[in-house]
Amino acid sequence: MNNPQLDADGNLKHLLSIEGLPKRILNQILDTAESFVGVAEREVKKVPLLRGKTVCNLFFENSTRTRTTFEIAAKRLSADVISLNVSTSSQSKGETILDTVDNLIAMHADMFVVRHGQSGAAHLIAKHVPAHIHVVNAGDGRHSHPTQGLLDVFTIRKYKPELHNLRIAIVGDVLHSRVARSEIHALTTLGVPEIRVIAPKTLLPTQVEKLGVHVFHDMEQGLKDVDVVMMLRLQNERMSGAMLPSSQEYFKTYGLTQDKLKLAKPDAIVMHPGPMNRGVEIDSTVADGKQSVILPQVTYGIAIRMAVMAILAGGNSSTSSPAGAAA
Amino acid sequence: MKIHIKNGHLIDPKNNINDKLDVFIAAGKIVAIGKAPDGFVANHTIDATHLTICPGLVDLSARLREPGDEYKARLLSELQAAVAGGVTSLACPPDTDPVLDEPGLVEMLKHRTKQQGLAHVYPLGALTRQLEGKALSEMNELHAAGCVGFSQANVAITDTQVLWRAMEYAATFGFTLYLHAEEPFLAANGVAHDGEVATRLGLKGIPSAAEALALATILRIAQETKAKIHISRLSTAEGVDMIRKAKQQGLNISCDVSANHLHLTEHDIAYFDANCHLKPPLRTQRDKDALRAGLMDGTIDSICSDHTPVDDDAKQAPFAEAEVGATGLELLLPLTLKWAVEEKLNLLQAMRLITQAPANVLGIVAGELSPNSDADLCIFDANEYWKVCPQALKSQGKNTPFTGLELAGKVKYTLVHGQIVYQQPH
Numbered sequence: 001m002n003n004p005q006l007d008a009d010g011n012l013k014h015l016l017s018i019e020g021l022p023k024r025i026l027n028q029i030l031d032t033a034e035s036f037v038g039v040a041e042r043e044v045k046k047v048p049l050l051r052g053k054t055v056c057n058l059f060f061e062n063s064t065r066t067r068t069t070f071e072i073a074a075k076r077l078s079a080d081v082i083s084l085n086v087s088t089s090s091q092s093k094g095e096t097i098l099d100t101v102d103n104l105i106a107m108h109a110d111m112f113v114v115r116h117g118q119s120g121a122a123h124l125i126a127k128h129v130p131a132h133i134h135v136v137n138a139g140d141g142r143h144s145h146p147t148q149g150l151l152d153v154f155t156i157r158k159y160k161p162e163l164h165n166l167r168i169a170i171v172g173d174v175l176h177s178r179v180a181r182s183e184i185h186a187l188t189t190l191g192v193p194e195i196r197v198i199a200p201k202t203l204l205p206t207q208v209e210k211l212g213v214h215v216f217h218d219m220e221q222g223l224k225d226v227d228v229v230m231m232l233r234l235q236n237e238r239m240s241g242a243m244l245p246s247s248q249e250y251f252k253t254y255g256l257t258q259d260k261l262k263l264a265k266p267d268a269i270v271m272h273p274g275p276m277n278r279g280v281e282i283d284s285t286v287a288d289g290k291q292s293v294i295l296p297q298v299t300y301g302i303a304i305r306m307a308v309m310a311i312l313a314g315g316n317s318s319t320s321s322p323a324g325a326a327a
Numbered sequence: 328m329k330i331h332i333k334n335g336h337l338i339d340p341k342n343n344i345n346d347k348l349d350v351f352i353a354a355g356k357i358v359a360i361g362k363a364p365d366g367f368v369a370n371h372t373i374d375a376t377h378l379t380i381c382p383g384l385v386d387l388s389a390r391l392r393e394p395g396d397e398y399k400a401r402l403l404s405e406l407q408a409a410v411a412g413g414v415t416s417l418a419c420p421p422d423t424d425p426v427l428d429e430p431g432l433v434e435m436l437k438h439r440t441k442q443q444g445l446a447h448v449y450p451l452g453a454l455t456r457q458l459e460g461k462a463l464s465e466m467n468e469l470h471a472a473g474c475v476g477f478s479q480a481n482v483a484i485t486d487t488q489v490l491w492r493a494m495e496y497a498a499t500f501g502f503t504l505y506l507h508a509e510e511p512f513l514a515a516n517g518v519a520h521d522g523e524v525a526t527r528l529g530l531k532g533i534p535s536a537a538e539a540l541a542l543a544t545i546l547r548i549a550q551e552t553k554a555k556i557h558i559s560r561l562s563t564a565e566g567v568d569m570i571r572k573a574k575q576q577g578l579n580i581s582c583d584v585s586a587n588h589l590h591l592t593e594h595d596i597a598y599f600d601a602n603c604h605l606k607p608p609l610r611t612q613r614d615k616d617a618l619r620a621g622l623m624d625g626t627i628d629s630i631c632s633d634h635t636p637v638d639d640d641a642k643q644a645p646f647a648e649a650e651v652g653a654t655g656l657e658l659l660l661p662l663t664l665k666w667a668v669e670e671k672l673n674l675l676q677a678m679r680l681i682t683q684a685p686a687n688v689l690g691i692v693a694g695e696l697s698p699n700s701d702a703d704l705c706i707f708d709a710n711e712y713w714k715v716c717p718q719a720l721k722s723q724g725k726n727t728p729f730t731g732l733e734l735a736g737k738v739k740y741t742l743v744h745g746q747i748v749y750q751q752p753h
Contacts, residue, residue, distance in 0.1 A: 019527065096644065097644065118644075118648055119645065120530075120645045123599045124599065124645055142529030142531075143528055143530075178529060206521045206522055206532055207523045210523045210526070210527075211526070
């Protein structure tokens with residue numbers, strides 16, 4: 001079976017999930033993103049790498065942050081960007097995903113950034129589009145959110161460059177989280193030696209340990225001496241019912257407070273993919289505290305998304321550095 | 328029409344025949360095996376040199392999609408697929424639209440399938456009205472109309488009181504219940520085996536316990552009511568163990584496994600292959616091994632195709648939204664042969680599971696080539712390979728996890744009532 005994300009020469013063709021990508025590609029994206037961080041600080045925040053290309057944001061599921069950062073990233077690369085909230089248009093009229101995609105192909109889209117509520121949606125589209133069109137998964141069901149996973153390791157690398165020496169805890173609803181899956185694959189691929197997941201059994205998928213993580217149900221044990229705490233969002237509809245009794249009880253047992261954070265290393269950083277539920281999974285004093293890197297995550301998200309799109313559109317990394325393009 | 332099938336190798340599990348023998352057919356019946364009856368003059372001779380002659384295959388579960396789902400498949404296309412696969416008798420589940428819970432519908436289906444003159448169709452009636460699991464269907468009326476048993480298709484009866492009554496009522500008249508064992512709450516919204524692959528792919532899982540729990544309920548009530556139960560499409564190792572024990576305890580129970588589950592596991596989903604979205608879900612290697620062992624020791628009685636033709640569009644969706652099912656009638660023989668080769672079984676042992684054994688479950692006279700029985704038979708080349716692809720399939724449903732695979736076992740002729748209803752095109 002061919003890896004659907006790579007072309008015959010082993011270059012990135014689509015970004016669908018972190019799983020299945022070699023360390024070489026992950027580092028290529030991270031290193032390219034590094035060179036894009038500076039672009040935002042220039043007076044003219046644009047490079048012409050995607051000039052004349054049309055990037056189509058195809059969001060079958062609502063999103064503000066991810067869609068906006070993809071839009072900004074594409075615009076900084078000088079692409080023409082169309083953003084479609086399909087959940088509120090054609091899908092409700094009964095059009096299938098692939099019909100929607102075919103229509104946009106007919107309008108000469110060059111790249112699709114896809115978010116969908118069902119796992120595997122981006123794979124389906126990638127299998128369907130002609131060879132010159134690239135697909136970036138911006139989140140599919142519970143499966144994958146690769147740019148989020150990448151921006152998270154990018155952030156970690158900024159603050160804790162020695163990845164091979166880190167202990168990282170991921171806390172919360174791993175079961176429903178595409179972010180957690182992407183983070184886990186990115187961290188294991190890049191050689192982080194110890195990844196922990198901390199959650200009640202109802203919020204952990206079957207055999208999660210097979211992803212290469214250590215399982216904890218107790219925050220105090222799980223957070224002990226970690227370098228990075230990655231919090232996950234708890235969806236409203238899961239706060240009370242058969243998964244959890246109440247958001248209050250969840251906050252007491254798994255919410256990140258200053259007291260609990262003290263168990264981690266003194267210089268540990270705190271991350272959250274957003275949007276946050278303050279007082280449910282994280283206390284405001286932690287979210288806004290000095291160990292929080294939640295806003296830098298958002299900033300780096302743009303650089304990562306620029307890097308991914310530049311690599312996909314440029315074919316290889318040598319043509320996708322902003323310095324080369326600006327010259 | 329008198330037919331002489333010569334030079335072929337005859338496999339008839341019912342009569343324990345595994346030998347090079349000629350077959351003589353007259354007036355739709357087998358008139359002799361081995362030596363021609365006195366005065367027999369054939370008007371047609373089939374040369375079966377290097378070929379295997381066996382009873383027509385019997386399939387315990389094939390959806391024909393009529394009435395109601397004609398855009399997925401039609402009676403004619405699926406019955407042509409049946410005979411192209413060597414299947415001459417098949418049972419169809421009642422989950423059509425409308426549901427097979429009215430004698431009139433069953434009569435119409437029987438009548439229309441008979442008109443085609445291809446494979447024999449044995450409808451399974453709905454056990455409860457609309458398959459809702461609430462009120463019993465008119466089992467005697469449906470039986471009189473042609474139903475050979477009663478089924479809930481993939482729908483569970485959640486109310487154990489109703490399940491109990493359904494078994495009692497069916498047992499009163501000696502009807503067999505065909506039940507699929509899956510606890511519906513645990514399986515709710517599930518699309519894959521609850522294990523490593525579902526976790527990686529972010530798919531909602533169906534735990535093995537869903538089968539075990541449903542089986543425990545069914546077996547316990549069957550023990551009380553003495554109902555005759557057939558479990559359709561077993562999928563787990565634990566399920567095989569439970570059936571084995573139930574049989575040892577003397578329960579009147581039988582079961583089958585789909586040919587898909589003998590060959591595939593959760594890992595075949597790979598990158599969200601919607602063709603592997605099946606019911607029950609594909610499970611682990613350990614489960615697959617246990618299902619195979621269950622067939623070997625007789626715990627599992629038969630292999631079915633679980634033929635469920637789906638239109639292409641319905642599969643062009645994200646895994647969970649893609650419709651469940653795969654085409655199977657034309658793959659039952661080659662997949663059974665492949666399994667037999669892998670397990671080093673001889674043809675006699677293998678063919679029993681898709682001829683005599685399922686005929687016994689259905690309580691019909693089929694799947695045998697005894698003198699004076701109906702001349703329903705299949706002639707195939709066990710060593711000829713063919714590639715599974717849409718063009719090679721008669722079924723309107725072209726979706727199968729085996730697309731692209733080369734399989735051995737090519738049907739050359741299929742006869743029903745002594746008529747050649749399928750002949751491989753040259």
